[in-house]
Structure formats: structure tokens, C-alpha cells
Amino acid sequence: MHPAPSVILFTVLSGLGFGFLAALGLGIVQPAGWAAFALWGLGYGLAVGGLLASTTHLGRPDRAWRAFSQWRSSWLSREGIAAVATLLMLAPVALSDWLGLGWSRWPGIIGAVLALATIGTTSMIYAQLKTVPRWNHWTTPAQFFAFALAGGAMLAGQGAWAVILLVILAASLVAHWYFGDRRFAEVGATMGSATGLGALGAVSVFDPAHTAGNYLLREMIYVVGRKHVAKLRVLALVLACLIPGLILLAVAHPMATAAAVLTHLIGAFAARWLFFAQAEHVVGLYYGKR
């Protein structure tokens, strides 16, 4: 699948944002005054920034509001609703923290649950697709939750929890790669089943359907950059999990936390790039490519 920068930015940033908003909503950190403004602002900034980035990959962003209508069948629609509901639900808590109004924290707890639901719906947009076997697996939601929770805990300054969650994140990434590498074969789609000619003999491409590119080849049959996969996987693990974990274990200081989060983000971008670039869509079978 084509690793579109807008979608990588969106999933990484809003995942981190919603993870952090959940922590703030639960009151794991309870900042006051301008510190509250800064922290809540960071959470909202990440979540909203990511959502805005995602609209840039639409063909008709002017109609994006229509995406709230199909919650009964569509995970993408549910995601939009969950995201907006989270942001609205948490707003009074953020306001109360900032201005010291002392309002009830209940909306914060509901908002935290909604934030987690948002992360779940984002992951299901990918995990539901039978056509992309690598994504169509429980390790996809596991990875998205682990990223959001570990990132949220780091931003909330929960050193010990963050380290535990980073270990879980590393495990979820390794599991996603381990199972992912086997998924396509497991699902069993082949050029033989795609063309239905497999019963007659071995199928191969004789003549391509078109000699120039098209939407399918650009969007779903992305085969660039796969040869560096092994190196990128190591890089993603080291940057997203290992180094931030070591920093947090060694120093407990806001600057150290910032360094850990930034390193983690770079690793997260690498991991998310791999998530897309490595995912093979079954339509590639018609073109003799995967």
C-alpha cells in the first residue's frame, strides 16, 4: 500500500494525541493554570492536527462532514464520530483545569474511554480489510493501542508505566511483523484464485493490461523500498522503544522526557511507514506483483 505522508502523519500524531488526552482525562496528571493550558493544548494540538492532516488525502475534503453519517457499517465513520465526541467531552475538563473552576472530573473519565475508542476505530479501518492480509489481524489494533498508551504515558511523565508500555509496544511490533510475514500465504489468495484459472495450471502474466501506471498501481501495488525492511524494523524498534525506554530509566527530568518522546516519534514514523509500505493488497495478484 502506498505510504501516503498525510496518513502516516495522521495515524502517528493523532494516536499519540488521543493517548495523552486519555491520560489527562483520567487525571493521571492534573496540571493547573497555564501548565494545564500547555498540556491540554498539546493533546488537542496533536489529535486535531492529525485529523486535519488526514483530510488532505481526500479527493473532496470540502465534503468531509458527510463522513459522520454511516456509523452503523463504517469504521471510518465511527472514527470521525468518536474523535469529535472525545474532543467535545474533554473540553470542560480542560477548561476547568486551566481556569481552576473545580468542575467534576466525570466527563474526563468518559472522554478517556472515548479516546481509547477512537484509537480502536482507527486501527479497525485497517484491520477490517480482508484484502490486505497483513493488516487483517489482531496485531494491528494491538500495535495502535500500544503506541497510543506508551506515548500517552511518556507525555504524562509516568516513567515506570511508560517503560512497561514501551516493552509491550516492542512486543506488539515484533508480533505484527512475525504474523504479518505469514498472513498472505495463510489467507490463500494466489494468481490462481484471483483469475480462477489455477485449476488449469500455473498462471503467469502474459501481457500487462496496460503499459503505463494507473490508480491501482500507485495506490495499492506499492513495491518501492521493501529491500530495506530488515534495517528499518531494527531502526523502528530502537528509536520507538529502546532509546526512549533507556532515557526514561536513566533520567527523570522533563527535558529527558521530551528527548524520549521525540526519539519515540521518529521511530513511530518509521514503524508506520513500514506498516503501509510492507502491506500487500491482493489486487496485486492481477498484475503479477505483490
Next chain:
Amino acid sequence: MTCLPAKTDKKLGLAIDLDTCVGCNACVTACKGWNDQGYGAPLSDQNPYGADPSGTFLNRVHSYQVQPADAAAITVNFPRSCLHCDDAPCVTVCPTGASYKRAEDGIVLVNEDACIGCGLCAWACPYGARELDAVAGVMKKCTLCVDRIYNENLPEEDREPACVRSCPTGARHFGDFADPDSKVSRLTAERGGFALMPEMGTNPVNRYLPPRKKDALDASPLAPLLDIKATGFAGWLDRMLGKI
């Protein structure tokens, strides 16, 4: 709502004969021609006469080689377009309700005025039947020529999809798969028509008719005479080599 209808009254679709198709691309051209001028946004081309041409098509013809274990290889021309699936995943993933399956005849369509061009439906389709138009920014797909098949302004014989109407070898058949006596249902039953990638759980309506069994060359009546016995030195060599 982009929920699927529990049942459709008709199941309109195509039976495509892989035995008869000669890969001439007449259906590709006819489809592009018809769908460029009526229903929805035109099918745009980018850089059509340049070095890197690209464009939106609703139907494409592939060509495969099939190598049986014990016979000569065959070439199969393979048109690929929307199969108007019963359990269409492209419909249920759509966040806007733009994609839908009609309860009356099972045709899967896109309401282009509601489509935001998110592309998720194209990701959900196993068959590459949907292409996002680069100019209009909305999703395009086969409409089964919904603006022809019910169009009373057209002569009766033209009320079928443009690809079916244009195929010079009659390799494409249009009809109702819900009716067991329709031409497409009978063809499917007689010829062992099959669905593509059943493991994807989409339950396509369209069927493909397999290439017919090719004749094998009969053994020549003169074949026994071919078993010429070598004599002399050549015969000795033949026997010795046979023993090694």
C-alpha cells in the same frame, strides 16, 4: 445507509467467457466512451499523449499464460471489472453513504455527489474494480450501464451494458443471476462458471466461464514407423548408450 440490503430482487451481472474473449479491448473502449459522456463525472486522462499517460478505466483486459502440468501452455484474455458482489465490502466501509447496493437489482453504485474521495472502498475491493478519478476527486466504478439497461430512449437491442453490446466475439453476457432460467444462469451451469477469489468472502454476482478443454493431437497412424531401428555402428552405439 451503507448497510447492504438483506436480499436483492434481481442479481444483474455479467458472465464473461474466457474461452471466446480474444483480448481485443473493444469493451474497454466502449466502456470508456459511454461512461465519459453521461453518468457522473467523465473518466479523465492525465497526460494522455505524453511520456507517462494515465487515466480512469472501469474495465481492463489482462492476458495470462496458463501452463498445465501435462499439456501445452494456453493464453487466456481476462477482462476485469466490478463483479457487483452480494457481500460487497466496498459498500460497508464507505463513511458517507456514497457507495450503495441497490435492493431492486443488486447493482453497486457510487453517489458521486456524496463521495469524499477517501479511497477506502477501493482498498476494500479485492478485484481492483474501483479507481479514484484524479480530476473529479471521486470514486468511479462500473455502473453495469444503469443508464442504458433501463433506457427506453434506446432501441431494445442497445439496452445492455456497452461492453456487452460492443464485444465482437460475444464473450460477454448480461442478465439476471437470480433467475435460474436466464441466459447467464444457464451458461454458468453448463460451462462451470466460477467466482473470483471466493476466499475474500465477497460473494460476487459476475461469473467467469473457463476456457474449454483444448484438443490434443491424435497419435499419427504412421507413428509405429517412426520407431526406426538403427543398424551397424549407429545401432551398436545406440545399444551401448542405452545400457549405460
